[in-house]
Amino acid sequence: MSTDTPPPEALTREAAARELERLAQEIERHDELYYTHSAPELSDAEYDALRRRNEAIEARFPDLKRADSPSERVGAPPASSFAKVRHGRPMLSLGNALNDDDLAEFEGRVQRFLNLGEDEPVELYGEPKIDGLSATVHYHNGKLVLGATRGDGETGEDVTENLRTLRDLPQTLRGADVPERLEVRGEVYIGLADFAALNQAREAEGEEAFVNPRNTASGGLRQIDTALTAKRRLRFFAHGWGEASEPLGERQGDVLARLAAWGFALAPHARRCRGLDEALALHREIEAARSGLDFEIDGVVFKVDRLDWQGRLGAAGRAPRWAIAYKFPAEQVETVLHRISISVGRTGALTPVAELEPVYVGGVTVSRATLHNEDVIKERDIRAGDTVVVQRAGDVIPQVVRVIEDRRPAESESFVPPAACPECGSHAVREEGEAVRRCTGGLICPAQALERLRHFVARDAFDIEGLGAKQIEAFYAEGRVKGPADIFDLEAIDGHAFPPLAEREGWGETSAANLFRAIEARRQVSLDRFIHALGIRHVGQTTARLLARRYGTVDDWRVAMDAAATAASEPDSETEALDALTDIDGIGPVVAKAIVEFVAEPRNGAILDALRERLDIEPLEAPTADSPVAGKTVVFTGKLQRMTRQEAKARAEALGAQVAGSVSRATDYLVAGEDAGSKLKKARTLGVTVLSEDTWLAVASGDALPPSEEAGSEERAEDTG
Numbered sequence: 001m002s003t004d005t006p007p008p009e010a011l012t013r014e015a016a017a018r019e020l021e022r023l024a025q026e027i028e029r030h031d032e033l034y035y036t037h038s039a040p041e042l043s044d045a046e047y048d049a050l051r052r053r054n055e056a057i058e059a060r061f062p063d064l065k066r067a068d069s070p071s072e073r074v075g076a077p078p079a080s081s082f083a084k085v086r087h088g089r090p091m092l093s094l095g096n097a098l099n100d101d102d103l104a105e106f107e108g109r110v111q112r113f114l115n116l117g118e119d120e121p122v123e124l125y126g127e128p129k130i131d132g133l134s135a136t137v138h139y140h141n142g143k144l145v146l147g148a149t150r151g152d153g154e155t156g157e158d159v160t161e162n163l164r165t166l167r168d169l170p171q172t173l174r175g176a177d178v179p180e181r182l183e184v185r186g187e188v189y190i191g192l193a194d195f196a197a198l199n200q201a202r203e204a205e206g207e208e209a210f211v212n213p214r215n216t217a218s219g220g221l222r223q224i225d226t227a228l229t230a231k232r233r234l235r236f237f238a239h240g241w242g243e244a245s246e247p248l249g250e251r252q253g254d255v256l257a258r259l260a261a262w263g264f265a266l267a268p269h270a271r272r273c274r275g276l277d278e279a280l281a282l283h284r285e286i287e288a289a290r291s292g293l294d295f296e297i298d299g300v301v302f303k304v305d306r307l308d309w310q311g312r313l314g315a316a317g318r319a320p321r322w323a324i325a326y327k328f329p330a331e332q333v334e335t336v337l338h339r340i341s342i343s344v345g346r347t348g349a350l351t352p353v354a355e356l357e358p359v360y361v362g363g364v365t366v367s368r369a370t371l372h373n374e375d376v377i378k379e380r381d382i383r384a385g386d387t388v389v390v391q392r393a394g395d396v397i398p399q400v401v402r403v404i405e406d407r408r409p410a411e412s413e414s415f416v417p418p419a420a421c422p423e424c425g426s427h428a429v430r431e432e433g434e435a436v437r438r439c440t441g442g443l444i445c446p447a448q449a450l451e452r453l454r455h456f457v458a459r460d461a462f463d464i465e466g467l468g469a470k471q472i473e474a475f476y477a478e479g480r481v482k483g484p485a486d487i488f489d490l491e492a493i494d495g496h497a498f499p500p501l502a503e504r505e506g507w508g509e510t511s512a513a514n515l516f517r518a519i520e521a522r523r524q525v526s527l528d529r530f531i532h533a534l535g536i537r538h539v540g541q542t543t544a545r546l547l548a549r550r551y552g553t554v555d556d557w558r559v560a561m562d563a564a565a566t567a568a569s570e571p572d573s574e575t576e577a578l579d580a581l582t583d584i585d586g587i588g589p590v591v592a593k594a595i596v597e598f599v600a601e602p603r604n605g606a607i608l609d610a611l612r613e614r615l616d617i618e619p620l621e622a623p624t625a626d627s628p629v630a631g632k633t634v635v636f637t638g639k640l641q642r643m644t645r646q647e648a649k650a651r652a653e654a655l656g657a658q659v660a661g662s663v664s665r666a667t668d669y670l671v672a673g674e675d676a677g678s679k680l681k682k683a684r685t686l687g688v689t690v691l692s693e694d695t696w697l698a699v700a701s702g703d704a705l706p707p708s709e710e711a712g713s714e715e716r717a718e719d720t721g
């Protein structure tokens with residue numbers, strides 16, 4: 001909104017009517033950008049300002065309020081009207097390398113994992129990392145039958161008809177050797193010349209120009225009206241594949257060559273590199289070519305060329321171990337830092353934030369950047385009024401890189417960390433060994449309670465349609481929702497403790513009914529999502545999943561956590577519950593401590609129980625329930641002969657087993673290699689089944705039955721040598 005728009009009180013009746021119309025359209029457009037295309041053009045504050053202006057004008061001229069008024073519409077149109085497509089194989093993301101050493105380390109990791117010698121080169125296939133959005137396209141007998149976005153990697157959206165408008169995506173594959181079923185993955189993008197032409201045409205029509213090519217491609221692909229997709233002239237580079245009815249080849253490069261022969265476009269400059277030096281040379285070559293390309297790239301992706309090796313390397317979490325993105329350095333720009341504000345997080349951490357003169361960098365306009373903590377500010381002597389260098393690379397949050405000291409105003413002062421929480425006034429303290437300062441107010445601090453609620457309803461947590469950060473803030477301010485459990489009472493208390501939601505400003509019968517329905521739909525929730533939603537410090541989605549896998553049901557988890565909390569508070573007590581927690585691979589002492597502290601706080605326990613009463617919390621399904629070792633807890637000890645410990649662990653986890661670090665009664669199998677010591681002893685004392693490496697491999701691959709526990713079967717570890 002430009003600063004010379006007249007204030008609401010200065011508008012004539014006619015001007016107000018025109019302005020309400022403009023605002024309705026404008027807000028709708030931003031809603032769509034935000035909710036449907038995940039490509040907001042406005043900051044939250046700017047968006048709120050539009051809505052407030054709309055409300056202020058409506059308050060002055062109530063009879064001019066439009067039928068399509070934004071104040072009647074809260075939250076989003078449905079996140080998507082596209083059908084969901086579940087990917088047969090997940091669409092992964094990539095780990096990053098930021099310098100040559102990172103790439104060397106990647107090569108080293110691959111060599112170690114595969115047990116290769118250090119002088120045994122790993123051939124890497126390098127290709128430009130296209131700054132677009134990934135999509136997957138299915139072919140049956142050479143005909144395009146289905147296309148989908150990546151979505152969250154597990155489930156995407158059916159955008160088949162949109163993808164059919166891409167000129168260089170084949171509808172029919174060429175050649176006699178096309179597999180019966182084939183799924184090709186790649187990147188949808190918009191060429192820079194096409195992007196410029198599109199914006200020129202928009203401006204000529206009086207429309208606002210698009211901000212950046214990536215969001216334009218992303219928004220373009222997800223148009224309901226495919227004619228609008230076609231207008232954006234999107235393109236497609238193939239860079240991989242999903243499921244296929246037959247093996248496609250032995251090497252990454254060879255398969256890509258076949259894809260090209262079948263009709264797919266491949267990004268230029270891609271080639272096989274023999275070892276690290278050639279890979280580094282390719283990275284420099286592509287970086288030098290970057291400015292001459294007709295599409296945006298942000299790095300080079302290196303993939304282990306041998307597909308059998310890719311298979312063995314597998315994935316760790318959401319990223320394959322066989323590929324890495326070596327990013328180009330981030331774009332940097334200068335701007336003025338107006339002041340340093342303090343934001344209070346869910347866990348009470350006070351984070352200093354740089355309030356910046358808005359500046360366009362790395363594809364978006366940035367007006368705030370985190371300064372992490374007071375040490376960072378001190379170290380770089382960042383002050384209000386400074387001219388600073390800001391960078392933003394891809395998905396990375398904006399950063400203040402450094403201060404330009406000769407542009408510092410004469411009267412500037414060093415930053416003084418706050419002694420009190422700006423939200424609740426409680427003492428702000430910094431504990432020994434911690435970089436952050438924290439508010440000691442706990443749940444009496446509105447920021448913490450509110451941040452926790454925001455986290456609770458976020459996309460990757462409860463994800464309740466129509467209940468976003470804005471609505472939850474309003475409910476919290478009103479007292480309608482004080483904690484997470486209150487959300488599930490909203491309908492029951494509606495019209496009792498609080499006036500009916502439908503009568504509240506900004507709501508109506510329909511939107512209230514929709515919200516209640518959306519909340520109902522979320523009463524059923526998986527245990528991992530539930531645990532993640534609680535907002536325990538250090539417990540993100542991955543850790544939540546580990547916990548859910550280990551404990552199975554919410555009741556078992558609750559009991560075990562209570563026991564662990566007791567064990568932690570009484571030094572002499574039985575500590576099995578606490579050990580069981582730290583035994584989970586991926587949960588170290590810091591995370592265990594955070595979990596225990598969380599459940600030990602009575603107010604948290606109360607929230608947890610209130611939620612348990614209101615929800616139907618489902619156990620997490622084992623990932624491969626049909627694998628013979630799914631759900632089993634395995635410990636590896638001693639020196640393994642046929643694979644590294646890391647590979648053994650990764651394979652076991654891929655089959656749905658849990659790998660623990662030490663033997664307890666909960667252990668199902670101890671796999672003992674050469675020179676197994678104390679763990680083997682303990683396993684024997686506890687009667688845990690002991691397997692040799694060979695037997696384990698046979699059991700895991702389904703070639704042998706697991707020895708039955710009742711028979712107390714034990715292989716002699718000495719035989720494994």
Ligand code: IVH
Nearest residue numbers: 092093094127128129130133134239301320
């Ligand atoms: S391979 C399993 N190759 O980058 C490996 N990805 O940060 C998955 N991307 O989601 C991707 N160019 O959308 C690969 N040549 C390329 C790529 C590429 C761009 C994107 C892709 C992926 C993201 C990961």
